[in-house]
Amino acid sequence: MRPLGVNTxxxxxxxxxTVLEKLAPRVADWGFDVIELPVERPGDWxxxxxxxxxxxxGLAASVVLVMxxxxxxxxxxxxxxxxxxxxxRHCVDVAVTLGAPAVSGPAYASVGRTWKLGAGERAAVYxxxxxxxxxxxxxxxxxxxxxxxxxxxxxxxxLINTVDQALEALPEHCGLALDTYHLNIEERRPVQAxxxxxxxxxxxxxxxxxxxxxxxxxxxxxxxxxxxxxxGYEGPLVIESFTPDNAAIATAASIWRPLAASQDAIAxxxxxxxxxx
Numbered sequence: 001m002r003p004l005g006v007n008t009x010x011x012x013x014x015x016x017x018t019v020l021e022k023l024a025p026r027v028a029d030w031g032f033d034v035i036e037l038p039v040e041r042p043g044d045w046x047x048x049x050x051x052x053x054x055x056x057x058g059l060a061a062s063v064v065l066v067m068x069x070x071x072x073x074x075x076x077x078x079x080x081x082x083x084x085x086x087x088x089r090h091c092v093d094v095a096v097t098l099g100a101p102a103v104s105g106p107a108y109a110s111v112g113r114t115w116k117l118g119a120g121e122r123a124a125v126y127x128x129x130x131x132x133x134x135x136x137x138x139x140x141x142x143x144x145x146x147x148x149x150x151x152x153x154x155x156x157x158x159l160i161n162t163v164d165q166a167l168e169a170l171p172e173h174c175g176l177a178l179d180t181y182h183l184n185i186e187e188r189r190p191v192q193a194x195x196x197x198x199x200x201x202x203x204x205x206x207x208x209x210x211x212x213x214x215x216x217x218x219x220x221x222x223x224x225x226x227x228x229x230x231x232g233y234e235g236p237l238v239i240e241s242f243t244p245d246n247a248a249i250a251t252a253a254s255i256w257r258p259l260a261a262s263q264d265a266i267a268x269x270x271x272x273x274x275x276x277x
Contacts, residue, residue: 005034148177148202175202215273
């Protein structure tokens with residue numbers, strides 16, 4: 001069975017050392033293999049301290065980047081792009097400290113930034129993205145880490161919504177991070193999209209079609225699992241959902257109602273279902 005993980009966003013945002021020290025033992029006790037750690041702001045939590053904690057618990061780590069307003073790799077000032085590249089390099093260095101194989105997320109524009117792109121402008125923006133992302137991808141490759149760039153749904157970005165767009169937009173040596181929530185919205189055939197991504201898949205996040213626990217929804221989970229195997233992906237499946245208790249993140253993720261009996265249930269019910277795959 002492939003490794004299974006859960007993102008700390010299910011319970012808290014931002015992550016801190018204190019929050020991680022409370023959550024990580026519970027995640028390990030439930031039987032997860034991986035805990036996913038967001039780097040919202042450098043300094044929110046100590047990577048060395050986290051690495052020691054996870055080693056004691058026998059948990060592996062995955063790392064996700066965060067793109068709030070002001071983090072941009074395209075259509076922005078040179079200073080903003082440099083600052084964003086520095087932030088992404090920091091995320092890579094955090095992954096090295098934790099022994100995480102990938103850094104994943106929408107590494108192109110801030111979440112929620114949308115604008116209409118004609119064919120010519122889109123091609124130009126994709127060329128700019130390749131130019132500005134390549135130094136970060138190279139920095140990661142030199143350290144044994146993959147960058148996984150995540151397509152998001154149309155309400156969160158107008159830049160990269162589908163696997164086909166990602167394959168067109170990204171440097172050839174850059175990976176993809178795919179999330180079943182976004183696949184369900186944007187791909188006509190999500191299972192085929194997994195196959196199309198193939199060996200470029202660097203990371204996979206999973207949740208129900210309503211952002212709750214995977215399982216019990218209409219997503220083709222058996223087909224998904226088969227396509228993941230065909231793609232040769234050996235990394236974890238990580239449950240990503242969000243707490244409604246943080247107003248900023250609940251608004252950003254459009255979490256307007258409870259998605260399960262409790263936040264713990266999102267993790268434990270999801271884990272039980274994923275084991276059946």
